[in-house]
Amino acid sequence: MGSGSRSLGPSRWTALAYVLPALVVYAAFLLYPLGRSVHLSLFDWDGLSLATFVGLANYVEVVTDEGLRAAFGHALVLIVFFAGLPTVIGLAVAAVLNRAKVRGLPFFRTVVFLPQVLAMVVVGVAWRRIYAPDGSVNAVLSAVGLGDLGRAWLGDTVLALPAVGVIGTWVQTGLVTVLLLAGMSRVPGDLYEAARLDGAGAVREFFSITLPAVRGELAVALTLTVIAALKTFDLVYITTGGGPGNRTSVPAFEVYNRAFRLGEVGSAAAVGVTLTIVIFVINLAVARVGRQRT
Amino acid sequence: MISRVERGANYVLLLVFATFALWPVGTIVVAALGSDGAPGGLANFAAAWETGRFGSSMLTSVAVSAFVVVVAGVFSLMAGYAFGTMTVPGGTVLFALFLLGLTVPTEVIVVPLYFDLRTFGLTNTFWAIALPQVAQSLAFGTFWMRAYFRSSPTSIVEAARLDGAGTWRILWRILVPAGRPAIVTMIVLTFMWTWNEFLIPLVMASNGQLRTAPLGLAFFQGQYSSGFALLAAGAVIVALPVVVVYLFLQRHFLRGMLDGAVRE
Numbered sequence: 412m413g414s415g416s417r418s419l420g421p422s423r424w425t426a427l428a429y430v431l432p433a434l435v436v437y438a439a440f441l442l443y444p445l446g447r448s449v450h451l452s453l454f455d456w457d458g459l460s461l462a463t464f465v466g467l468a469n470y471v472e473v474v475t476d477e478g479l480r481a482a483f484g485h486a487l488v489l490i491v492f493f494a495g496l497p498t499v500i501g502l503a504v505a506a507v508l509n510r511a512k513v514r515g516l517p518f519f520r521t522v523v524f525l526p527q528v529l530a531m532v533v534v535g536v537a538w539r540r541i542y543a544p545d546g547s548v549n550a551v552l553s554a555v556g557l558g559d560l561g562r563a564w565l566g567d568t569v570l571a572l573p574a575v576g577v578i579g580t581w582v583q584t585g586l587v588t589v590l591l592l593a594g595m596s597r598v599p600g601d602l603y604e605a606a607r608l609d610g611a612g613a614v615r616e617f618f619s620i621t622l623p624a625v626r627g628e629l630a631v632a633l634t635l636t637v638i639a640a641l642k643t644f645d646l647v648y649i650t651t652g653g654g655p656g657n658r659t660s661v662p663a664f665e666v667y668n669r670a671f672r673l674g675e676v677g678s679a680a681a682v683g684v685t686l687t688i689v690i691f692v693i694n695l696a697v698a699r700v701g702r703q704r705t
Numbered sequence: 706m707i708s709r710v711e712r713g714a715n716y717v718l719l720l721v722f723a724t725f726a727l728w729p730v731g732t733i734v735v736a737a738l739g740s741d742g743a744p745g746g747l748a749n750f751a752a753a754w755e756t757g758r759f760g761s762s763m764l765t766s767v768a769v770s771a772f773v774v775v776v777a778g779v780f781s782l783m784a785g786y787a788f789g790t791m792t793v794p795g796g797t798v799l800f801a802l803f804l805l806g807l808t809v810p811t812e813v814i815v816v817p818l819y820f821d822l823r824t825f826g827l828t829n830t831f832w833a834i835a836l837p838q839v840a841q842s843l844a845f846g847t848f849w850m851r852a853y854f855r856s857s858p859t860s861i862v863e864a865a866r867l868d869g870a871g872t873w874r875i876l877w878r879i880l881v882p883a884g885r886p887a888i889v890t891m892i893v894l895t896f897m898w899t900w901n902e903f904l905i906p907l908v909m910a911s912n913g914q915l916r917t918a919p920l921g922l923a924f925f926q927g928q929y930s931s932g933f934a935l936l937a938a939g940a941v942i943v944a945l946p947v948v949v950v951y952l953f954l955q956r957h958f959l960r961g962m963l964d965g966a967v968r969e
Contacts, residue, residue, distance in 0.1 A: 421872045423794045429787035429872075430799060433780040433843050440818070440840035441806050447817035458820060504722060511715045519719050521955055523726045528951045528958060530901035532919040533944045536926060537729035540736065540933060547732065585726055590963050631963070642810050645903040649923060666812040671908065676816065683813035694808050 445687075452680035458670070462677070469681035478657055479682060482665045485572055486641055489661060492576025493583050493640035494633055500580075501587030501632065506617050509595040520592070523585030535649030538578045539565065542650075565651050572659050575650055579640060587632045594628035595621055634697045638690055662686045737941045742932015753938035756929065762921030763942070765831075766900055769917060772835045773899040774892055777842035781891065784843070785850025786876050790862065800851070806844025815908050822909070833909035834917065838902060842895045849961070853887040854880065890961040893954050897947050918943045 452469050456462035473479050508516065526534065541547050542564035549561035564574040598620065606616050644663040647653060653660035653668065660668070662682055670679035743749045754760060787793050788800050818837055822828050857880055865875050881888065906917040916924065922943045926936055951958055 420866070421791050423792055425872055426787045426791035426793040426796075429783045429791070430793055433784035433803075433847055434799065436776075436780065436836065437803065437806065437840050437843045440837045441809065441814055441844070442802065444814035444817045444821070444837075445809060447821065448813045451817055451820075504718060507715055507718060511712050513712065513715050513719060515719065519723055520959075521952070522723045524955070524959065525730065525948070525951070526726060527962065528897055528901075528947050529730075529944050530903070530919045530922075530947070532903060532922045532926075533733070533940045534729065536922065536936060536940045537733045539926075540732055540937070541729060547728070581725070581729065586962070588722075589959060593963065638808070642812070644812065645919075648903070648907075649926070663810065663812045666816060667904070667908070670816045670819070671911070676820065679816050680813075683810070683816060686810055687808075687813045690808050690810060691805075 448680045448683055448687075451677055452684050454677045456676045457674040458676045459674075465677065469677045470685065472678060473681055473685050478660070479662075479665060481657060482660045482662050482682075485659060486643075486661050488572055489576055489579060489640040489643055490637055492573070493579035493643070494636035496580045497584040497587040497636055498629070498632060500584050501591050502622075502629075504588050505591035505595055506621050508592060509598075509621070510613065510616075516592075520589050524589050525585070526582045527586050531645035532649055534578065534582060535646055538581075539650055542574055566655055568655050568658055571651055571655060575643075575646060575659050578646060578650070579643070583636045583639060587636065590628050590632050591625055594625035598624045630697050630700060634694060637693055637697075641686060641690055641693075733937045733940050733944075736933050736937035739934045739937075741934040743934035743938070745934070749934050749938040750942060753925075753935040753942060756935055757921060757925040757939045757942075758916075759918065759921055759939060759942050762916040762918045765834075765915060766918040768831065769835050769838070769906075770896055770899045772831075773838045773842055774895050777839045777846050777895055778888070778892055780839075781843055781846025781850050782876070782881065782888070784847045785852075786854050786872075786880065788847065788851040789854025789857075790859075791872075800847075803844050803847045806841065807848065809844075811841070811902075811904050815904055819908050819911075829910050829912050829914055831915070834906050834915065837905055837909070838899050842898065846891050846895065849887065849891050850884075853884050857883065886957075889954065890957040893950055893957045894961045896950065897958070900947050 451462075453464060453466060454462040455465045455468070473483075508519075543549075544561070544563045548564060549558070552558055552561050562570070565571050567574070602620050603616060606620055611619065642663055643661050644667065647659055647661055647664045648667070651659040653664050663686065666679045666683045666686070668679075669675040669682065737749055737753075738746055739749075743752055784803070788796060793799060814837065818833075819828060822833050827833050861879060861883075862875055865879055870878070901919060902917070903919050903923070906915075906920045907923075910916065910920070913924070922939050925939050929936060
């Protein structure tokens with residue numbers, strides 16, 4: 412805004428008055444709790460009796476405690492399923508669909524994006540059914556003669572975590588595909604024609620034209636899906652409750668578990684703050700990479 | 706040229722992918738109409754509504770969502786208007802604080818909120834569920850509306866200002882009607898996020914008296930074990946409001962969730 416319009420425009424105090432209602436609620440119910448979480452993370456507190464100041468001990472525990480290390484390890488596995496697989500599948504599907512102008516694309520988009528708008532509780536109820544001993548995964552296995560592989564998937568000590576991960580793949584793949592399709596549709600068609608005249612095949616076309624063109628969309632897709640993986644709480648709560656044992660426990664679930672079931676509020680806060688920092692750093696890093704390349 | 710074989714393969718790919726996406730949804734819908742421990746057909750929904758006490762949980766969800774959408778919507782409009790068209794003292798820092806809220810996970814704020822609100826006797830109230838969600842929605846809303854107001858043509862605003870219209874009048878009479886698409890996007894996303902939110906009602910209404918619809922479904926899953934049909938019917942009931950809005954306004958969902966992620 413130029414200085415001329417500023418002299419005519421509303422005063423700075425009017426501007427502040429417009430921001431104030433939002434700021435008050437936001438400060439009271441988001442910024443203040445965030446600060447309080449940092450504060451709480453420095454104490455040993457069971458939520459009832461007097462808290463003892465322990466300095467950074469709760470953060471040391473995040474690194475040394477077996478259960479918490481396992482939880483962060485599980486989050487890494489979920490990142491593969493929530494972000495890695497959807498990105499690979501999404502890239503492949505979007506590239507193929509972008510090459511041939513097929514009909515029914517709007518309908519396809521509506522369908523594959525649908526998992527994004529369903530409450531995680533609903534998603535959890537559906538997948539618990541699919542993974543149940545008499546569910547459709549086992550039914551398909553027996554139908555192709557692999558019935559011996561059937562099991563209660565979410566109760567399996569090794570396969571429960573990948574099983575939860577596949578649900579994440581299901582939720583995120585549509586989002587990534589739709590995002591990449593939008594990016595690819597903006598690539599001018601004559602670029603492809605020129606490449607084809609040069610004799611480039613589908614694969615070279617993909618790596619030399621399509622992939623570089625959707626770098627920005629890829630950055631966004633990775634940010635969204637990695638953060639979704641790190642924030643996973645509802646899904647674990649509904650499908651496995653962190654079990655069997657703690658095989659599917661993740662940081663977000665540990666925050667809840669420690670604060671409201673185990674009475675380790677300080678530790679819960681430290682896990683929460685660590686998670687917030689990790690998410691913040693990933694966001695900054697991806698934003699920076701995206702900006703440099705585009 | 707794209708060969709007929711490749712084109713055919715593409716349709717197969719579309720079909721496989723769409724089937725994968727719809728499989729869990731189909732599982733629920735088919736089961737909801739089945740007779741696994743239930744009367745079967747549409748009567749299942751009435752039975753699930755009774756047994757799962759969805760009457761009260763859906764009502765709570767409607768009230769919470771309406772409150773969050775309206776309050777966060779109006780406050781976001783006002784804040785976005787100021788950030789986008791006026792000089793706010795400390796504006797850069799204040800706006801950065803709002804952006805921060807886009808990345809803060811619910812887990813980190815819900816722990817201190819529970820214990821602090823408990824001190825004031827506010828847990829297990831409507832406010833404990835709604836106000837934290839207003840705060841979360843303000844982060845996106847302010848960011849989203851600021852982007853709209855920054856892109857709106859200044860000439861109309863200047864003209865109105867010269868005609869003697871105040872800032873309040875310009876906002877509600879000129880900018881809000883012209884910004885309907887952006888506002889609708891904000892409303893549908895806030896509605897979806899609030900309706901689907903699980904952790905905040907789980908923690909804030911821990912005594913189980915006040916349940917939102919997703920929470921009611923989670924409790925129903927925990928308690929009800931005679932067959933899957935009624936649970937599936939309950940899942941359909943909980944998902945339906947957002948799915949219906951999505952089917953009618955899906956363009957807004959796509960735009961909001963995709964563009965909203967592309968921050969400066």
